[in-house]
Amino acid sequence: MYGDGGWGRQAQEGPRSPYGGQPQHHPQTPQHGDWSQEQQQHGAWSQEHQPGYGDRQHQYHEGPGAEYDQRFAHQTQQQVHQGGWDATGTHGHVPYAADPGDPYGQQPVAYGTQQPDFYPTEDAYPPPVPPGRRQPEPEPEPGAAGEEEHAFFAGGGDEDGEEEHELQSRRERRGKKPVKSRKRRTGCACMVVVLVFGGGLGGVGYFGYKFYQNRFGTAPDYAGDGNGEQVTVEIPKGAGGWEIGQKLKEAGVVESAAAFVSALQANPDGKSLQDGVYTLQKEMSAASAVELMLSPKSRSNLIIAEGLRNTAVYALIDKRLRVPAGTTARVAKKEYKHLGLPAWATDHPNLKDPLEGFLYPSSYAVAKGQKPEAVLRKMVAQASAEYRKLGLEKKAEALGLDSPWQVLTVASLVQAEGTSHDDFRKMAEVVYNRLKTDNPQTYGRLEFDSTYNYVKNQSKIDLSVAELRRYNSPYNTYFAKGLPPGPIDNPGEEALKGSLNPTHDGWYYFISMDGKTSKFTKTLAEHEELVNQWNEARNKN
Template sequence: MSPAWHRVFWTAIAAAAIWGFWLLADGTRPYFRAKEPVLLDIERGARTRDIARRLEDDGVIRSRITFLALHYLRPGNTLKAGEYDFEQAASPLAVLRKLIRGDVSFQVLVVPEGYNRFEIADAVAAQGFSTRADFLWASEEASLVADLDPFAKTLEGYLFPDTYHFPRHSRPAAIARAMVERFREMYAVLKPQGSARTIHDIVTMASVVEKETGLREERPVVAAVFYNRLQRRLLLQADPTVIYAAILENRYDGGQVRQSHLNSPSPYNTYVHRGLPPGPIANPGRSALAAALRPAASDYLYFVANADGGHTFSRTLAEHNVAVSLYRQNLREQAASETATR
């Protein structure tokens, strides 16, 4: 090697070493110029250069040059789409690793027990995950539960109520799948071996029980009442099934059950049709599922709301009529008391 090339070689080595030391120093130095937490939303397909520029503009990194150099030294590591929170100083290398791992921030989605798929769609839309229509479309993918319930027409009943944490850009189908998976996990824990009832009937019963009472201790008794009525071929006469029928027909405004609802020919109307409704009317929680699987040992055939917020259970129609009269009397007295205090 000639002296000239020798100098060029060592100059290049020195330059590379200096650049390497600079990159190491700048790439591992924490930095945060923003005066408040930064929320960075990276869309699918966003270019790395554009992401680096936004990080620099928002004060998350000092220089996009350092960030890009570090990224190009890690070929094949793509930056994941999603929302990212940056609240404190971090080095460009730490920021890069966060985006490569996909450590996105999560949105909380609360699905209360007893919500039907229409109400869940409203909750999903309210949290900004998707439109109501898109989630309803996803909730019609009955193939997700075909192995459990070959009779299912939608995912109603299998979208397990719970508190979920999803990235904001989660797709409706992914949200629905997560809820179905949670149902599978819970049902595997609850289901007794050798149950003679199909999962379709159990979940349908659980959904009716869920909507009839909010008291967990009552649910096994309510389930027993309905099973007893089914055994005797009596109409279930469950108001929540009538309400669900009206919802499907776009005839329910959130008020009380009307005579027109009770007269509906819908197969979900258990005042008209014997047996369980064709499918679940809501998404039951753990205690309602447990009640449908293990009803109380009881010979009750009737129940009606009482003044204590629960229900009065009866074995005969005569007993039930007395309980209904007491309930109506309590309602009249309550209305009179409210009128007197105005």
């Protein structure tokens, strides 16, 4: 409590102060009454004491423990101000007030008594040690410092390890022997880290190599025209070069899509490559695959011609799919409501085939292994799209028809009776003129041979009028007035356009003299004259 040689260098001369040689600061202003009067009455402080005080003050500033002495002197001055001095000039028996900022100062302790130890536990920080009594920190045991300094390799820095490290540091600061840390399995941890980083670097390297190959390297490619093993590949409509290359790669035709794209771009006719079904070979070079696909020899699409009836289309599908004859027709009859027909094409009575007119003439990718339902659905979707594009629903009323279904039926008649694209507009006018119930030529009867042939599923031209009028069928326009219940074939684009834009020249009759072109007349007399000419020419042959 009074200091020693290591705590601060004390003065060799002058009386030892009971306060450890610490400077006593006297306030210049009175705080407990009249300070000068107390001095005079008690004589506690005289000028003869001041030189010694000054000497000690000077010594205080020189000592190595100046910092501690200064704090102690400041504390003493505060006590003087708070507790005061008794009449004898010595410190009274007023205890020190507790410091509210000190968590260990809850009980006041009088000066001169021993401060209780508030650090009995191992977890607490030790009290300050005077500089003269401080000892160098003990050297850590071999292995312990390395393990704690590299906690990551020792087990990932868990909470138990951190707490143990902190407790050990506290013990060392208090001069206790450090506790030996438990052994860590550093080898396994290091191996895991190496594997993780090594695997990451390997993955980055692999993908970097693939990226370089895709962007700058030569694309993998087979050599030659194939290994002789044939394969069928379907290319969807609107597919680009990369998509086509992917499909060929999946089928084993080319080694990479990139090689196919390069070969397609290098071929001058590459842009003319179309969708469809192609018969190719496996392991072909990209250049040979492109060349074969541009050749008609590889194309194996199903072609639906204009004006074909559904019965003929069903037979073609069966043959392409290599299924028993009649399979597609049975599927159509059973599943027609689920194949995508528009609302205006359903629920019509007396139909021979509800799908008639919706197997649109076009080129379709059809190959063995596909289902008839899938092929029919594709054709119906194509027809619906074309009819929507042409505006059948919007133009029906302007043509004097009840619905787009009737427009489609007219187009099927135009397709069946016309012999060339130039005939379609005139043929459409003939239909519309004859449909008028007050027309003076046919009085509402169409009288088309094609409707009778449709019912009979035939294509004859030598038919007597008597035979035609006797056959009772809603499709027989010699027997029933007006349009048949529905289309009689699958009309093409030109027949549809002609039906939507007929001529207005007054045509009622037509005849084909050579089977290639038609002649149109406005009266029955003109028509009968042409019929006689045709009969004479036929008899001569």
